[in-house]
Amino acid sequence: MSSNVESLSFGRVSQLVCTTALAVTIATAASAQTVVSLMHPQSTPLVLEVWDQLVAEYEAQHSGVDVQLQFLENEAFKAKMPTLLQSENAPHIFYSWGGGVLKAQSETGALMDLTEAMNADGGAWKNSYVPASFESLTFDGRIWAVPYQLGTISFFYNKELLQKAGVDGENIKTWPDFLAAVKKLKEAGIVPLAGGGGEKWPIHFYWSLLVMRSGGKEVFTQAKNGEGEGFMHPAVVKAGDHLAELGTLEPFQAGWQAATWPETQGAFGDGKAAMILGFQNTEIGQANAAADGKGLAAENIGRFPFPEVEGGLGKITDTLGPLNGWAVTRNAPPEALDFLAFFTSADSQRKLAEAKAIIPVAKGAEDGVTDPLLKMSADELAVSTWHQNFFDQDLGPSIGRVVNDASVEIAAGNMSGEEGAQMIQDAFELEQF
Amino acid sequence: MTDTSANAARPFQLSLPLRGLGKPSTMGGRWPVLILFLPPALLLFTLFVILPMGEAAWYSFYHWNGYGAPEQFVGLRNFQVLFNHGAFVTALKNNGLIILVSLVVQVPLALWLAMMLAHRIPGAVTFRLIFFLPYVLADVAAGLIWRFVYDGDYGLFAAIAGFLGVESPYVLADRNLAIYAILAVVVWKYFGFHMMLFIAGLQAMDKNVLEAAEIDGATGWQKFRYVTLPLLGSTVRLSVFFAVIGSLQLFDMIMPLTGGGPSNSTQTMVTFLYTYGVMRMQVGFGSAIGVVLFVICVTLAFTYKRSAMRND
Incomplete structure (x- = not known):
């Protein structure tokens, strides 16, 4: 028994020595x-x-x-x-x-x-x-x-579909222009927008850009720093109301509240939705996500910056990205x-x-x-008058996610602009000490 | 009646020390075993269960994002926020709903199928295998499969709707329907497991008792109600226990299906913990959720063990 143990341990030791030597060689x-x-x-x-x-x-x-x-x-x-x-x-x-x-x-x-x-x-x-x-x-x-x-977030559109509905993408400069385009597309039986409500952040682009257009740099910076009325500023509330107004038109593809971002890009790439609010590289994104792996041809894609809102303090040249x-x-x-x-x-x-x-x-x-x-x-x-980082990053992970939540709730018609702003302000105050 | 199963186990338990020591077990024989086997288990349990729980309890009193050491002491504020959180209330309700459906639909369904498949009828093994298959799948895989089934664009539901000529439904995108879609998947996923428990229980049953009932002229229903069900009592109680604990822990199937959405309508306590604690880097708040979940689980488990499973 004991010799057995010895021979075993000797075998172990020699094995150990070999492994160590090998390890040392590799390490050197x-x-x-x-x-x-x-x-x-x-x-x-x-x-x-x-x-x-x-x-x-x-x-x-x-x-x-x-x-x-x-x-x-x-x-x-x-x-x-x-x-x-x-x-x-x-x-x-x-x-x-x-x-x-x-x-x-x-x-x-x-x-x-x-x-x-x-x-x-x-x-x-x-x-x-x-x-x-x-x-x-x-x-x-x-x-x-x-x-x-x-990068910058802007609208990309399917030229063919817009033409079919009699909409000129290049002439969408203001929020009422945009809403009119959405209505026209709907009337033509075309889904106006691809939206990724499942992941939420794709919808927070709408709220963010509306806040930027409506309140401008000063209002947002104040809110971010907890000054003045914060996120309850009338311009921020108004931005939410604009989004709610868009929501009542039911502009997104069916099932948008569960759609992931690839599915959303796919809806645009497959020609199932006419417009998408997306990243600067939407062209390769939609191609990747399309059912056929090709998506829309580059010459069929148009682009316009997020439109201005009436009486807004922000400029159309302010960029989010x-x-x-x-x-x-x-x-x-x-x-x-x-x-x-x-x-x-x-x-x-x-x-x-x-x-x-x-x-x-x-x-x-x-x-x-x-x-x-x-x-x-x-x-x-290159000529941006104010470049703003994504709200959900800039405000930190906690408040950022609340912005995402609120954006989807507003767009889905479950919340008013004011309730959404309140939800964000509440989250903001919880973070302060 | 319940003694039959207990009797079956006892001789086996006794035979071990007899064979090992050559004499009936005494304290003298037990100490070496205790000293040898207890410390590793105790150490692991302390290290990986008790300490983390204690840490979570400590963190739950802080406002902390996970970086550095927790410094901002907030007392019970995390708990206060938690119990006033609309989504947490929804999560609690959903957990309750899942438990209810497990008890009212899943367990009876499993029992019914087990009654049919416990006997040596042709095809029984094949059906057992088929019904057990969903349980073998990883939860995430099951979630992904069902996400595709429910998909309104390219999924099975879309195909069925297209075949029937109706507008295709988007069940996972509808905040009134999504939770029911998930419940269906939960039942589908776990009924096979409970069925197997029941089949094992049925096969271990003493057939003589059934035969005696038959001779006494008992009908099929009477045999089930007065003989099979009482004899299966311990299995049923175990099955219910698993269903309840499993419902409380439900997480990995929901994440690929809905991620708790739309509008938090499908959150459970654990997805709520992940969404609001981990993803938002609110480790203090997340710990508070963990503590509440822990208390609920422990209370349920102990009360259930103490009351329903007292004799098992």
Whole structure:
């Protein structure tokens, strides 16, 4: 019995020694490599393709660096980040929507303050980006993320369907114009709008843009900072009423309250709905989501900015859209910053723009935007009088989700503009101390 | 009557220590076992159940987004907000509704099918397998499948509506209908599990008692009501217990189906916790929901065990 045990343990020991030796060999081989990990929620194959090319290019130039892209699905990404950032396994670089969430993260000390790196050499790195791209990545003068892309939300329409209903998309300038177009489409038996009520945020674009058009920058900024009447400002309430008015026309596709964003884009791409309020890259989005994988031809898609409201304090040139960046965690190696500088350089950004994936933030990459629809968005952003980050990001995850909830409830006719504003104001007050 | 099942188990329990120690079990024989086997289980239970629960209870008194350490003490405010939250009230009602449907529809249905399939009739095994199949599916997969079934554009419902020439319904988008659509899936998903419990119970039953009833001239219904059902008592009580606890935990099937929408009409307590606690990074508030859910579960489980399952 005992000899048996001995022989067993000897076998174990020799096995252990072998494994350890092997592990040590691997470790020494790997130690020549610095790993830079990057976590993102990007799932569009077209974008990932360009990313992979850029990573390969960088690794070819820097043989000692291994850049690892790690994917997490959008919701999971947002849910996991708080835990991850407090652990040893935090990724070196991660995707950020800026605004309230990034601010909360920066206050924990888990992030690297990029101000010095950006301002080194007379601000060489910082100056390589369009100044507006730092807006929601900077708090109290400190920079917390490297800019990646800018975007704008606007209406896209199916030219053929609008023509059939006798509507001229290019002439929709005001909210009454828009409502008239919706009515005309309905009369022609065409579903006017594709809306993603299931995920809620696609509907919050309507409320946000109506608030921007109705109240303008000052009213929103005041509400955000808890000044004056907050979200109970008459202009904000009025914005909700405008949305409620749209809701009474029942403009969305059947079943919109359960529709996901891909289904919504699919409804537009399949020609089942005439218009969609969507991202700058709606063209590739609808093609991806369409039943035939092709969707509408680019020449059949028109675009117009969100219309003005009567007596509104905002301008039609105010834009709402994403402002994304890459946040860096405290313990990231210097290579992480070097990679990001490369990844967001004018050359890299031009490649992404050429793939219709982004509107670049790097100076000198603008010429990469060749696609006419994307160019319209880019041009609008270039002359934007006020660029606002998404409300649900800017206001932080908690109030942001309430904005999403309220938007859908208003559009579904379950709430008035005032009740919606009250719900948001209540959530806002709960957050204050 | 219930003693039959207890008797069946007892000799087996006794035989183990007899064989192992060569003498009847005494405290002296039990201590090594206790010392050897209790600490690991106790440690794991403390580490993964008691500590997290305690932590959640602590967090529930804070306003905290999950970053850094909780610092803003708010007392009972999270609970106050919770009980005044319209969606939480809906979630509670929905949980109640799910329990009700489980008890009134699911368990009787399972019992009825089990009565038919417990006997060695041709095709019984095949049907057992078919009815049990939904339970084998992962909850998320079942949710995704049914989302497609209910889909008004390309789903089965759309096809049926098209065939009948009526306008296709969007049940998951209708806040008055969505919860019933979910209830249907819940019944579909879990009746097979309860059916299997009942079949096992029926097969373990002493056939002589039934035979005696038959000789006494009992009708089919009388046999079921006065012989089978009482003998199955412990299985029924267990089945009800599972149904109640399962209803309280319902989450992963709802997320792919409706995500709690439209207008929070299909929230359950756990989806409410996820939507309002995790997704909104309100860890303090989420913990408060967790604590309430825990208290409800523990109270239900203990009262039920103490009252209904006292003799099982």
